[in-house]
Amino acid sequence: MSNSVFSVISRFVEEYRSSTPNKLKMIDAYLLYILLTGVFQFLYCVLVGTFPFNSFLSGFISCVGSFILAVCLRIQINPQNKRDFQTVSPERAFADFLFAHTILHLVVVNFVG
Amino acid sequence: GKNCSCAWLFWWSVLCSASQKATIPVSNDTRDLLLATVSEDSTASQIHQSVSALSALGLPLASQEVVSALKARISKEDNVLAIILALLTASRLSQQAELGDILEEIEDLAARLDDLGGVYLQFEEGLEATALFVSAAYSLSDHVDMEPPLKEDQVIQLVNSIFSKKSWDSLSEAFSVASAAASLSNNHFHVPVIVSAQGPAAVSHSHPFLRLQVTDVLCQPLSSASVLAESASAVSSKSAVLSQALFTLRDGVFELNFMASQPASGYYQFSVAIAGDSRFVANHVELKVKVSTRVAINNMDLSVVDKDQSIGPKTTRVEYPTKAKASFMADGHQNFAMTFQLVDETTGVELTPHQTFVRLHNQKTGQEVVFVAEPDSKNLYKFELDTAERKTEFDSISGTYALYLMVGDATLENPILWNVADVVLKFLDEEAPGTIQAKTLYVPKPEIPHLFREPEKKPPTAVSNTFTALVLSPFLLLLILWFKLGANISNFTLSPSTILFHIGHAATLGLMYVYWTHLNMFQTLKYLAIIGSLTFLAGNRMLAQKAVKRYKKI
Numbered sequence: 001m002s003n004s005v006f007s008v009i010s011r012f013v014e015e016y017r018s019s020t021p022n023k024l025k026m027i028d029a030y031l032l033y034i035l036l037t038g039v040f041q042f043l044y045c046v047l048v049g050t051f052p053f054n055s056f057l058s059g060f061i062s063c064v065g066s067f068i069l070a071v072c073l074r075i076q077i078n079p080q081n082k083r084d085f086q087t088v089s090p091e092r093a094f095a096d097f098l099f100a101h102t103i104l105h106l107v108v109v110n111f112v113g
Numbered sequence: 114g115k116n117c118s119c120a121w122l123f124w125w126s127v128l129c130s131a132s133q134k135a136t137i138p139v140s141n142d143t144r145d146l147l148l149a150t151v152s153e154d155s156t157a158s159q160i161h162q163s164v165s166a167l168s169a170l171g172l173p174l175a176s177q178e179v180v181s182a183l184k185a186r187i188s189k190e191d192n193v194l195a196i197i198l199a200l201l202t203a204s205r206l207s208q209q210a211e212l213g214d215i216l217e218e219i220e221d222l223a224a225r226l227d228d229l230g231g232v233y234l235q236f237e238e239g240l241e242a243t244a245l246f247v248s249a250a251y252s253l254s255d256h257v258d259m260e261p262p263l264k265e266d267q268v269i270q271l272v273n274s275i276f277s278k279k280s281w282d283s284l285s286e287a288f289s290v291a292s293a294a295a296s297l298s299n300n301h302f303h304v305p306v307i308v309s310a311q312g313p314a315a316v317s318h319s320h321p322f323l324r325l326q327v328t329d330v331l332c333q334p335l336s337s338a339s340v341l342a343e344s345a346s347a348v349s350s351k352s353a354v355l356s357q358a359l360f361t362l363r364d365g366v367f368e369l370n371f372m373a374s375q376p377a378s379g380y381y382q383f384s385v386a387i388a389g390d391s392r393f394v395a396n397h398v399e400l401k402v403k404v405s406t407r408v409a410i411n412n413m414d415l416s417v418v419d420k421d422q423s424i425g426p427k428t429t430r431v432e433y434p435t436k437a438k439a440s441f442m443a444d445g446h447q448n449f450a451m452t453f454q455l456v457d458e459t460t461g462v463e464l465t466p467h468q469t470f471v472r473l474h475n476q477k478t479g480q481e482v483v484f485v486a487e488p489d490s491k492n493l494y495k496f497e498l499d500t501a502e503r504k505t506e507f508d509s510i511s512g513t514y515a516l517y518l519m520v521g522d523a524t525l526e527n528p529i530l531w532n533v534a535d536v537v538l539k540f541l542d543e544e545a546p547g548t549i550q551a552k553t554l555y556v557p558k559p560e561i562p563h564l565f566r567e568p569e570k571k572p573p574t575a576v577s578n579t580f581t582a583l584v585l586s587p588f589l590l591l592l593i594l595w596f597k598l599g600a601n602i603s604n605f606t607l608s609p610s611t612i613l614f615h616i617g618h619a620a621t622l623g624l625m626y627v628y629w630t631h632l633n634m635f636q637t638l639k640y641l642a643i644i645g646s647l648t649f650l651a652g653n654r655m656l657a658q659k660a661v662k663r664y665k666k667i
Contacts, residue, residue, distance in 0.1 A: 026600055030591060032590070032591075032594070033594075036586075036587035036590065037584055037587050040580070040584045040586075040587070043580075044580045044583075044584070048572045048576055049572065051570075051572070089660055092656075095652060098618070098652070102621060102641070105625050106625075106628075106641070109625050110628075110634060112629065
């Protein structure tokens with residue numbers, strides 16, 4: 001049982017390393033960064049307390065929002081999905097990403113206090 | 114000219130007729146003037162004055178012409194006062210004339226009365242109009258000998274309205290009330306009856322007679338009436354005490370010996386009917402009568418009971434109104450007890466008055482403590498004083514207290530304040546206050562300082578700093594990963610749009626920081642609009658160039 005799980009994982013990792021283009025790997029690294037940041041914030045809240053609750057919420061939502069936007073960017077940039085996004089070029093996806101981030105940060109900074 | 118003459122003639126004729134001159138010489142011109150006024154063109158007031166003058170002077174007049182003139186005036190003027198004057202005028206005409214239409218006006222006018230709370234009935238024009246209406250309606254009804262279409266309730270409500278004021282604004286208002294009072298006491302159809310008790314409606318053994326004054330609205334006694342108490346029942350138990358008892362007339366007052374039925378003390382509801390004349394209106398009344406009595410205190414026993422019941426109680430009997438010779442001692446180990454009975458002096462029936470208080474008065478300090486004595490199921494009053502239990506009421510001040518019994522009730526003729534005995538109370542000395550202070554109820558209370566909201570407990574700085582570092586650490590990881598993946602800026606073109614875009618983007622991030630520290634949303638949006646539009650334009654151009662390059666490569 002554990003053998004098959006381990007083999008599935010190692011195969012997945014191999015496939016990932018070989019077939020994913022570099023651009024996507026960079027976005028994946030960014031996603032990992034965002035995830036870790038969110039996790040650490042949540043850990044602080046659980047361990048120490050929710051004192052400036054609004055700050056915690058704003059930081060956490062910033063992480064969640066950024067993660068989602070980055071995932072959207074990754075999906076739209078992926079050449080394998082070209083058929084689904086005929087009207088959206090990678091540049092357009094990136095521009096949308098930047099615009100959405102501006103609005104997200106406006107709200108986050110407003111709420112962080 | 115014509116107006117003044119008519120009015121003058123009217124008043125002069127009234128005076129003359131009042132002075133009962135048999136014949137008054139009147140010239141033909143005067144007579145013609147008066148007759149000429151009787152027409153559709155004169156006001157109702159003028160017609161009334163000329164008809165009254167003619168009838169007072171004994172001159173003939175054409176009643177039918179007057180009737181048609183009045184009918185025309187009523188339809189033209191159609192206000193309450195005009196119709197009332199028409200009624201008064203009609204009452205001076207010949208009985209053979211057709212006064213039916215004018216008589217119907219009474220009913221129409223009655224419909225115009227305003228019902229105020231089911232108690233008063235009056236015209237919105239006021240008291241004077243209402244009172245004049247009553248006198249006009251009854252004088253016309255008497256004249257044609259037909260009962261006015263006013264129901265008993267309406268008559269009662271009219272009486273309430275007309276006699277509601279004790280002083281009047283004008284002489285004419287006072288006249289109208291007097292005129293109405295005269296009509297109501299002296300007409301052929303309805304005579305309202307006023308029933309009131311002479312003095313307070315209360316009887317007792319010393320005053321056993323219930324006295325009622327039965328009069329008309331002019332306070333003239335109705336000696337021909339027969340007054341019957343249909344029923345009398347106790348208010349509390351609703352049991353009937355009296356039925357069909359006749360009042361006897363003595364000196365213009367109707368009286369009934371209620372104490373002969375031996376009622377217990379309390380309140381009784383009487384239902385009284387006045388008969389004797391079919392014209393009587395409002396001749397059923399309800400009265401509340403109080404029966405008072407004298408109270409006597411029996412079997413007043415004072416005792417000091419030991420708490421652990423080892424020594425039997427010593428009971429001392431005291432007779433009212435004497436005081437017990439010896440004083441009683443009660444300290445923490447003993448209770449002071451008092452039992453007594455309250456009975457009706459004449460009948461011996463047990464009573465439970467509203468107020469039965471036991472008052473202890475410290476003569477030295479002026480302290481006063483009042484307790485309530487409660488009756489048990491057998492109507493025996495008991496009072497017990499446990500010094501240990503009641504020390505707060507006494508402030509633990511030991512000393513001699515004078516004991517008073519206070520008995521009172523609305524139905525008692527002899528309320529009682531009786532100094533029964535002296536009681537020496539002993540409290541534990543250490544609990545007594547050093548100085549006796551009067552109870553300070555109305556001094557300023559201690560001030561309550563405002564508590565500002567406590568700031569929340571913050572974690573120690575070390576913990577916060579650690580976590581800050583922890584949260585920022587993934588950024589380091591990101592840079593390392595990107596480096597390992599081979600991120601580079603080799604495709605960086607130095608075109609103006611690229612540079613402008615990057616400057617704009619950096620400015621946006623800087624604006625976010627400044628927003629966090631200094632600005633508010635409105636200012637930020639303003640700056641963001643400027644920076645954002647520049648960044649957008651530059652970025653658009655830059656990305657377009659990149660896209661073109663990509664297409665060319667493919």
